[in-house]
Amino acid sequence: MSMVYIIVKTLTLPGAMLHSFFEHMSCRASKVLVDDARAVQFNEMLGHIDHELIKRKGPSFDVCFIPFFFNLVLGFLILCHGATEIIYLGRYDQWFSWICLYLGISLLTNLFPQIEDVMMLKENFFQKGKNPISKILVAPLYAIFFVGARLEKWGVTLITSILFAFATPYILGTFIPAVYEWFR
Amino acid sequence: MKDKNLNNGAGDYREEMEELARIFKEELDKAREESEETVETEENQEYEVEGYAITMGESKSKEELTEDELCECCGERPRGTEKNPSSPFCSECEAILEKYPYDWKGAVAAILTVFVTIVAVISFATNVPIFSYMIEGEKAYNEHNLLSAFQKYNKALSHIDEEDDGKYLNLYEKRILLNYDLVDMDSVVSDAGKYFSETAKKMPMYKDVAEIEKQLINMQATVLVIQDVLGAYADVTDHNYDEIMGKLNALSDKKIYVKGSEYHLEGEEGFTPTGKEEIYTCDDAWINMYKYSLVQYAGKDDKVIAEYLSKAAEGSDYLAKLVNPLLSATYVGIGEYEKAEALAKEIREDNKESVDYHMVVSMLSRYRDKDYQKGIDTCISGLNMLASIPDGDDYIPQMGYILSMQKTLNYIMLKDYKSAYASAKECYSYQAETYSISVQVRDMYAMLALQTGDTETFKTLEEEIKEYGEEASGFSSDVKNYRDGKVTLQELAMSGGYDLI
Numbered sequence: 001m002s003m004v005y006i007i008v009k010t011l012t013l014p015g016a017m018l019h020s021f022f023e024h025m026s027c028r029a030s031k032v033l034v035d036d037a038r039a040v041q042f043n044e045m046l047g048h049i050d051h052e053l054i055k056r057k058g059p060s061f062d063v064c065f066i067p068f069f070f071n072l073v074l075g076f077l078i079l080c081h082g083a084t085e086i087i088y089l090g091r092y093d094q095w096f097s098w099i100c101l102y103l104g105i106s107l108l109t110n111l112f113p114q115i116e117d118v119m120m121l122k123e124n125f126f127q128k129g130k131n132p133i134s135k136i137l138v139a140p141l142y143a144i145f146f147v148g149a150r151l152e153k154w155g156v157t158l159i160t161s162i163l164f165a166f167a168t169p170y171i172l173g174t175f176i177p178a179v180y181e182w183f184r
Numbered sequence: 185m186k187d188k189n190l191n192n193g194a195g196d197y198r199e200e201m202e203e204l205a206r207i208f209k210e211e212l213d214k215a216r217e218e219s220e221e222t223v224e225t226e227e228n229q230e231y232e233v234e235g236y237a238i239t240m241g242e243s244k245s246k247e248e249l250t251e252d253e254l255c256e257c258c259g260e261r262p263r264g265t266e267k268n269p270s271s272p273f274c275s276e277c278e279a280i281l282e283k284y285p286y287d288w289k290g291a292v293a294a295i296l297t298v299f300v301t302i303v304a305v306i307s308f309a310t311n312v313p314i315f316s317y318m319i320e321g322e323k324a325y326n327e328h329n330l331l332s333a334f335q336k337y338n339k340a341l342s343h344i345d346e347e348d349d350g351k352y353l354n355l356y357e358k359r360i361l362l363n364y365d366l367v368d369m370d371s372v373v374s375d376a377g378k379y380f381s382e383t384a385k386k387m388p389m390y391k392d393v394a395e396i397e398k399q400l401i402n403m404q405a406t407v408l409v410i411q412d413v414l415g416a417y418a419d420v421t422d423h424n425y426d427e428i429m430g431k432l433n434a435l436s437d438k439k440i441y442v443k444g445s446e447y448h449l450e451g452e453e454g455f456t457p458t459g460k461e462e463i464y465t466c467d468d469a470w471i472n473m474y475k476y477s478l479v480q481y482a483g484k485d486d487k488v489i490a491e492y493l494s495k496a497a498e499g500s501d502y503l504a505k506l507v508n509p510l511l512s513a514t515y516v517g518i519g520e521y522e523k524a525e526a527l528a529k530e531i532r533e534d535n536k537e538s539v540d541y542h543m544v545v546s547m548l549s550r551y552r553d554k555d556y557q558k559g560i561d562t563c564i565s566g567l568n569m570l571a572s573i574p575d576g577d578d579y580i581p582q583m584g585y586i587l588s589m590q591k592t593l594n595y596i597m598l599k600d601y602k603s604a605y606a607s608a609k610e611c612y613s614y615q616a617e618t619y620s621i622s623v624q625v626r627d628m629y630a631m632l633a634l635q636t637g638d639t640e641t642f643k644t645l646e647e648e649i650k651e652y653g654e655e656a657s658g659f660s661s662d663v664k665n666y667r668d669g670k671v672t673l674q675e676l677a678m679s680g681g682y683d684l685i
Contacts, residue, residue, distance in 0.1 A: 014293055021290035033273065033281040039290035052272075052281075074301050081304035084315055090354030090389075100304045103297065173319035180316040
C-alpha cells in the first residue's frame, strides 16, 4: 500500500473517520458481518472497515454508495461555507470558515470505497444472467467508484477535492444569485 | 527448416498435455471416490458440542473437528448457521458480528460533523446576499459591463455589517480593479490603503492591488510636483508658454521622494534624501497630460492638442482610459474619422456601458456621414442602455445629458425643432438634477426655447442667471448672435462648441 495513501488519509483524518463510520453503518443496516471497525488505524484500512465478502447485490451496493453519498453531501454543504468565505470572499479572520474549508476538503477526499468493495459490486451486478436494468443503472456509479477508488489509492483525491473547493463558489454562482433573487 | 521444427515442437507439446490430462483425470476420480465414502460415514453419526445443536450433517466432538471446521471467530463452535450453512462463523458469532459495535471516535466525529454542517449551512445562508451580488458583479465585470459591476459591488458592500467592514478582502480587491478601469484614482488609492495591510499586499493574490496602488501613487506624486511647477504662473501667455513647456520637459525622469504626505523633487533646494523615503519617477504620461492642458489653454491648433492627448494615452493604460473619449471626439473635430472610430471601438471593448462610445458614434454620424437620424438612434439606444442598468437610476442624469445634447444637435440638423427643444429640456433637467448646469446646455435650451416660441422659458432662464449672480456674463455671445440672426442653429450644431466633450 502506498505511503502516500496513508499520509493523505492521515491529513484528512476526519473525512476518513466519517467514511469508515458510514461504511460501518451501511454494513449494519445490510447485515454484513464486520470483522474490525476501528475508526483510526494508521494502515491501509484507515477510512474503511474490515467486513466479510458480500455476495448479495443490495448490501454490496449499500456499502459502496452510502458512505460515498453521506460524505459527498456533508462535504459539499460544509465546503459551500468554507470555500465561499475563504476562497471567494477573502474573509480570512473567521476560524470557523477555515474549519469548514478543511473539513469539506477532508470529507470529499474520502468519498470512494475500497477497490475490493468496488470489485465486489462488479461481481454482484455484472455477472452473466444478472438483471440488465440493474446493470444499466449501476454502471455509471460503478465507473465513478472504480476511478475514484483508484485515484484515492494514490492520494490524488486530495488534489481533486482542493481543486473542487476552488470551483465551488463558481458552481454555486451559477444558481445561488437566481435563487436569492427569487426569494427576495 | 524453420517450419519443420515448429511442427515437431507442437506435436511434443500436444502429447505432453494429453499425458497430463490423463493423470489429472485418474487423480480426480480417486479423490471423488474417497470423498463419497467420507460423506456416507458422517451422515450416519450424531454429535453435540458444548450443548450446541448442529443442524447440518451429523455431530462430531469438539476434539474431532479440524481447524477448518471450527468458527473463524471463536474457534470453539462449528461453522455454519441455519441461514448460511457455508458461513465461516457460528450462529452466535455471526449475530455478534452483524451488530459489531461502532467505534466511539467515528460516532463522535459523525455527530460533530452533522453539527458543523448545520452551522455552516446557516452561516452560508447569511452570506448569500453578499455572495450573490459579488458573483453578479464579477460576471458583469468580465463581460465589460462596468457600470453594472459597480452597482453590484456596491450592493454587496451595503450588506456588510459595520463590524465586518474591511474583512471581505476579495470584494475590495475587485472593487479596486473596477475603480481603476472606471478611472477613479482617489477611490483606488484610498481603498488600497484602508483595507489592505502591507502584509496583505505582499500576498500573491493581491499583487495587482499593490501594483495599481504603486502606479497611482506615482501618478499622484507626479501631479503634485507638476502643480507646484505650474503654481508659479497665474496665466499662460505667449511670453511664458515656452518657459512652462521647458519646465514640464525638465521634469521627465526626475525622481520624487515620498515620505507619508511629504514629497520632494530630486534636486530640490534644502532637501537631502534620508533613505527612508519611497522613490518614484515622474510619470511622462502625466507630464504629457499637462502639456495637453497647456496647449489647449494657449489656444493651439486642435491637431497639436490631439498629439499631446495621444502621447498621454500611449504612456499609461490608466490615462488611456481617461483620455480616449476626449481624444476620439477631438479626432472627429479635426476630421480624422478613422482614428476616432477605432478609439470608439476600443472604448466600447473596455466598457460596453460607456456613454462616450455612443457620443462618438453619434458625432461621427453627424459630422462624417450627415446621417442625423442614425445619430439620434444611437443616442436613444445609449439612453436605453443606461436605463437598463440594474439599480443604475443615477446614471441617467449623471451621464445621459451628454447623449441628450447629441440628440438635440441631430434634431437641429433635421430642423425638427420641437424634438430638439424636448431633448434640450431633457438635457437641462438632467444637469439640474446633479446641480451642475453647463453654459452650453443652458444656452442651447434658451435658443431652442426662442426658436419654438417658448418665451416664458427663455425669461425664466434669464432670471435664473440673475439669481446666480451671473448677470454680468449673461447668456453667451452665441445666444445674442442667434437672436440677432447672425448665426443659425445648424451652424452652432456643427461648430463643435456644443458637443460637451
